[in-house]
Amino acid sequence: MDIEKCDVTVIHEETIEKVKKDMLGNEELTEMAELFKVLGDPTRLRIVSALLLSEMCVCDLSALLDVSQSAISHQLRILKQTRLVKYRREGKVVYYSLDDEHIETLFLTSYAHISERG
Amino acid sequence: MDIEKCDVTVIHEETIEKVKKDMLGNEELTEMAELFKVLGDPTRLRIVSALLLSEMCVCDLSALLDVSQSAISHQLRILKQTRLVKYRREGKVVYYSLDDEHIETLFLTSYAHISERG
DNA sequence: TAAACACATGAACATATATTCATATGTTAG
DNA sequence: CTAACATATGAATATATGTTCATGTGTTTA
Numbered sequence: 113m114d115i116e117k118c119d120v121t122v123i124h125e126e127t128i129e130k131v132k133k134d135m136l137g138n139e140e141l142t143e144m145a146e147l148f149k150v151l152g153d154p155t156r157l158r159i160v161s162a163l164l165l166s167e168m169c170v171c172d173l174s175a176l177l178d179v180s181q182s183a184i185s186h187q188l189r190i191l192k193q194t195r196l197v198k199y200r201r202e203g204k205v206v207y208y209s210l211d212d213e214h215i216e217t218l219f220l221t222s223y224a225h226i227s228e229r230g
Numbered sequence: 231m232d233i234e235k236c237d238v239t240v241i242h243e244e245t246i247e248k249v250k251k252d253m254l255g256n257e258e259l260t261e262m263a264e265l266f267k268v269l270g271d272p273t274r275l276r277i278v279s280a281l282l283l284s285e286m287c288v289c290d291l292s293a294l295l296d297v298s299q300s301a302i303s304h305q306l307r308i309l310k311q312t313r314l315v316k317y318r319r320e321g322k323v324v325y326y327s328l329d330d331e332h333i334e335t336l337f338l339t340s341y342a343h344i345s346e347r348g
Numbered sequence: 349t350a351a352a353c354a355c356a357t358g359a360a361c362a363t364a365t366a367t368t369c370a371t372a373t374g375t376t377a378g
Numbered sequence: 379c380t381a382a383c384a385t386a387t388g389a390a391t392a393t394a395t396g397t398t399c400a401t402g403t404g405t406t407t408a
Contacts, residue, residue: 123287123323123354128294131283136341138276144340145275152267153366154260161259165249169241170385176246183367185386195347204375204384205241214343218336222262223254225332229313241384271396288355301397303356322354322405 150194151218155179156187159208160215163197167209268312269336273297274305277326278333281315285327 136144151157158177162168170188174181188208191197198211210216254262269275276295280286288306292299306326309315316329328334 123289127284127286128290131280131286132294134283135276135279138272140341140344141275141279142272143344144337145270145272147270147340147343148266148275148336149270152263152265152270154256154263155366157259157263157266158253158256161253162249165252166245168245168249171241172246176250180368181385182369182387186366189386201375204382206385212343214339217339218266218343219262221332221335221339222265223258225265225330225336226258226261273396298398299355300357300399304396307356319405322352324355 147194150190150196151222153187155183156191159184159187159191160196160210160219163208163210164216164219167207169205169207171205173208265312268308268314269340271305273301274309277302277305277309278314278328278337281326281328282334282337285325287323287325289323291326 151160155177159173162173162176168176170181170184173179173188174184177184188197188199191208192199196210196212196215197208199206199208201207269278273295277291280291280294286294288299288302291297291306292302295302306315306317309326310317314328314330314333315326317324317326319325
């Protein structure tokens with residue numbers, strides 16, 4: 113065994129070394145955390161939830177979710193930057209839709225998680 | 231068509247009504263957003279990433295991730311509250327491990343997402 | 349019982365971020 | 379070209395949140 117003061121060293125050095133080797137790198141984990149963070153805002157997740165059912169324009173999203181047009185635009189900008197949504201322009205109107213196959217999986221898995229218990 | 235001022239009403243009323251009907255409720259979406267938010271912090275996701283490989287005590291996580299023991303404890307508390315981790319006590323040492331089958335799916339899907347493009 | 353250790357937690361502080369407000373941009377109709 | 383409209387965006391503000399610091403709790407050992 114390898115027991116010393118926690119401040120100085122560690123209790124299970126072998127475990128740490130093994131995990132350190134197999135674990136994902138910080139860059140990747142940071143990027144993944146960014147993705148989760150984007151989905152971790154109620155307004156953005158409601159937008160995603162809506163776009164999962166149909167493409168929509170900013171105005172419709174604003175009305176549907178009862179959130180100001182400006183707030184919706186700001187959030188769509190973030191979703192765009194993370195490449196979670198794409199858009200197409202038709203005259204004055206801009207239509208947004210989901211731009212990633214994985215979003216639905218994340219969405220459904222999250223739903224399964226919260227559905228499992230009270 | 232159904233075009234009026236965006237502030238007053240909406241452009242595609244039928245789409246909105248349809249989506250409003252089929253969309254998940256706000257309570258569920260808020261709960262799902264909470265889950266994503268918890269995974270959306272780099273420190274917490276690194277903890278999850280480590281526990282995906284092995285159960286670990288607080289001290290080991292602190293050393294592995296180079297984060298103070300206090301910070302790790304605070305984050306584990308949040309992961310506990312969301313029931314993402316469970317723990318068992320063995321003398322002075324508390325061992326944490328993942329407490330949900332869905333976490334790995336979320337983790338892998340997120341990884342697939344960020345791996346797809348530069 | 350007292351000291352040592354592993355972990356938990358409350359308060360404070362610093363930073364991040366979501367919304368609002370005002371205004372800019374881009375497009376169409378008249 | 380100008381007015382009207384849909385959307386985008388910068389600045390400001392209010393709130394949320396992650397870390398640190400100090401200290402508390404629970405367990406073991408000497």
